[in-house]
Amino acid sequence: ESGTPRGRGRILAVLLTLLAATAAAGWYFLAGPGAPTTVPQLVNLSSAQAVAALDKAHLDARETQEFSETIAKGIVISSTPGAGASLGRGADVTLVVSKGKERYAVPELLNINQKTATTRLAKVNLEVGPVTTAFSDSIEKGRVISADPPSGTLLKRGSKVALVISGGPQPFDVPDFRGLTPQAAQDLAQESDLVLQIATERVFSTDYDKGTVATQAPADGQVVRGDTIELQISKGPELVKVPSVFQKSSAQAVAILEAAGFEVKVNRFLGAPLDICTGQTPSGGQFAPKGSVVTITIV
Template identity: 40%
Template sequence: MSTTAPSLVGRTVDRRYVVRGHIADGGMGSVYVALDQRLDREVALKIMRADLARDEAFVERFRREARSAARLNHPNVVAVTDQGQDKNHVFLAMELVRGRTLRDVIRDDAPLPLRQSLDIVDGILQALSAAHRAGLVHRDIKPENVIIGDSGVKVADFGLARAVTTETLTTDNDVLLGTAAYLSPEQVEFGRADERSDVYSTGLLLFELLTGEKAFPGDVPIHVAYQHVHGSMPIASDAVPTVPPQIDELIARATSRNPEDRPENATAFLQELRHTRTLLDPDAMDTAPAAAVAVAGDPNRTDPLGAGSTRQLRRAELPVVEAPPRRRRNRLVLMVLAVIVVLGALGGWLFTAGPLGSVTMPRVVGMSQSAATTRVHHAGLGTRIEQIFSENIPVGTVVSTSPKAGGSARRDSDAVLRISKGPLRFTVPSVVLRPQADATAAIKAAGLSLGSVTQAYSDTVPSGQVISTDPAAGTSQKPGTAVDVVVSKGKQPIAIPNVTNQTKAAAQTTLTGLGLNVSFAADQNSSTVPSGEVISESPGQGGTAYKGDTITLTISKGPVMVTVPKVIGDSSSAAKKALEAAGFKVKVNYPLLIPVLFVVQGQSVSGGSQAPQGSTITIDVV
C-alpha cells in the first residue's frame, strides 16, 4: 500500500507542480494530476513512497533510469518530462494520458474480440520495440502499466522496475519485486531480465485479453511465481474456443519457459504477430468470443510483490508448538514414525516409478512429427506441439525440443516438440503510385526493410511517387529483406534547340526526335529567310519543355515579288522615282562617265518581269 498521503492535493511540488487531484496508488507510490506552472499544462505526477525516497541508492538509480526513460520518444510510450526531489518527495513528471488502464479494460470487457486484442498488443510491442532498440528493458509489463486512451495504446513506467533494485530479483535477500502474475521464469528463478522477459509478459497479456483470465492465477505470490518456473502454460482456446490455433501457437512461443525459444525481442515478436494476423480469417476477428471458464478467486487483481506489499520468498520461521503431555508422548512418537515410513515409501515411489519420477528426453531433432511423437511417448513423456518457422529444417520436421535431448523431465509430463512450418516469408506490398513516405511505412509494416532509394524521370508517375520496387510487389521474401525503391522525379525536362533557318522537314525531325510535338503557324514572307525554311519557333531556343509539349514553327514563303516597271527612255529622275515607288532600291550607272542626255538606256531587270521587293535595280544613264 502506498504511504504517500492524499493531503498532497492542493500543494505545490518543486515550486512548479500544483497537485490538483489524486489518480491512483501503486506498489511504488501514488499518481496525481498536477498543473505544470512553467509550461501551463497538466501532467501526471508520480510521487515515490517515503521509504523508497529515504533510500539513497534507490534515489540515485531512480534518477539514472528516469533519464534513460526520458530518451524514449514514441507515440506508444508515456513520455517522461521531468524528475526531481522536493525535500522528502521524489517525483517523476509524465505525460498525462486520459483513458483506462488495461486492467480496467480486462475487468470490464474481457474476453475481447481477436482484432481488438491484437491491436492492443501491437501497440504494446511497438512501445517495447522502441525501448529495446534504445537498450531499455521494461521489466514490469502488466495491465496496470498500459493505458488505453484517445490517442491509442500507451506504455508507462519504463525503467522504474530497474530503479527499485539493480536486478528485478535481489539475490541478497531473496525478495521478489514486480507483479507475480507477469514475471518471467528467469526473473523469478535467477533475478535476470532482458528483452525476452518483456516478450514473455506481453504474451501473458495477450492470453488474458483473449480469455479474461490470468495464465497463472493465485492469491499467494510464491505459488504464482512457482507456476511460472514449473507450471505449464494454459492454452487460450481451451478457455475460449473461438481463439484460432495460430494464436495459441503465437502465445506458446512468446511464453516459453526457456528464453532461447521466445522471439529475441519485441520487434521480432511484433513481426510474428503481424504475420500471424495475415493468416487469420478477417471476418472472424470481430466475432464476440465465447464465455471464458470461471476461475476461483478474483482474477482481476494483481498481487504486486514490491517493497511495502511484498511477500518474502525466504524460509519462514517455524512456529513454536507446545510439547504434548508426557502420557501421550510415546504414542505420538510411534504415530510420527509410522507417518515418516509411509511418506518415505510413497516419496520413493513418486520420485522413481511414480508420476514425479524422472525420465530422459530422447533425441528426436530432424525426425518427422509422427515418428518423434512415438519415440517420446515410448520414453514415458507426453507431447505438446508448437509450430515454428525455420529457414533450414523441412516442413513437418522437429526443429528443437524442450527439454533438450538427454535432459530429464518428470514422467508423464509434456515434452515440447517444435515442428517446422518452413521458412517465414513476407509478401512485398504494392506501393507503386504511393508517396515515398507511405511506401516506406508499408514496406516496414510488412516485416521487410527499406533498401536503396533512387530517383528517375517518369512521363506517367507524378513527382515524389513510387515508380517500381525490387523485389517486385507480390513476391515472397525473408524477414527483413531490403526492398529497393525507385521514386519519380516527374517528367524529364528538355532544352529547346535552335531550329531557325533549317528546312521544315529537318526542324520537325529534330524536335520530334526529342519527344516534342510540332505545330505550324501560317507561313510568312521573308526577305532574309529562304522559302521553306524556319523563320521562328515558340517557345524559343534556351527555354525548357517536357516530353509531349508542342513547339510552334513559322515557315518562310520567301520575299514578296513585285513587277519591275519599264524605265528605258525615261529621264534618270523619272526612272528612279518609278522604281522606288514600286518598292525597289535604285543604283544609277553612267557608262560614258559624263552624261549628256540624262536618259535611261538600260536597266538590270527587264521591265515587266518579277523581282523581290526591296531588291536593287541598276539603270544605265547617258
C-alpha cells in the same frame, strides 16, 4: 506408559503415519509428478510428433519459431534441454521449430517513384539495387518502368532489387515544317506525335510561298512526343512600291531605294562620269517584293 495398551496405540499411529508419508513420497518420486523422466530425441521431428513424444514422456512442450536455411518448415531444429536430459514429470521442454527459409516477396513497384519504391522494399527487408534510366512513352518521367527480380519473387533478407526509372519520352530532332502546306504539316505532325498550333495571323515571307508554313517555334533543337509546335502561314512577299530615282546621283538613288526596303545593284556606264541615274529596273511606280533587287544604271 509405552507398555500400556494406550502407549502401544500411540506408537502404532506414529508408525502408520510414517509409513503413509514414506509411501506417498515413494509414489511422488517414482510414479507421480516428481518421478524422473528422460527428454526424448526431438530434433528433425515435426512439431506435432515432438509434442506427442514429450506427452508420452510426461513432459510439456513450449514452442518458439525461427527461420532456417536447412531445416524444413514445421520441423524441430533443437530442444532445451536436449535429448537424454533427466527431468521431473510435467517439466517444460522448449522446442525451436523451423519457419522455413527466410524469404520476402518483392512488392509491386511499377509506375511509382523511386522514393516510394525504396520505402516499399524496406518494409519487406529488401533494398534498392542498381538504378538505371530508360526512355518511355507510357511511364511518366521519374517512375519505375521495371524491377529485377519482378514483383512476387521470393528473396533473402537484404537482397537488392534493380530498378529501371523512366526518363520520359525519347527526345528527337524537331521536324522542319517550313514550306509545307498546312495539311502536309498536319500529316508530318501526326507521324511524329506532335501537336500543331497554327496562328490565325499570317506573315509576309520572301522565302516561302503564299499558303505554306513560313515560321515555326521551336525551329530547331529537340522535342518529345506530345510537344506543341507553333506555326505561321506565309502571305507571300510584301509588295512595296518602287520609288523613282531617275536623274538622282548614285548615292541618292541607293539611299532612297534601300530606305524603301530594296537591295540595289549599280551598273556604271563608261565609268559614270556624270554620276546620274538614267534608268532602273523595276521602274519607279511598280510594285516589287520587299527585299528584292532594284538595278540602276549610272552614267
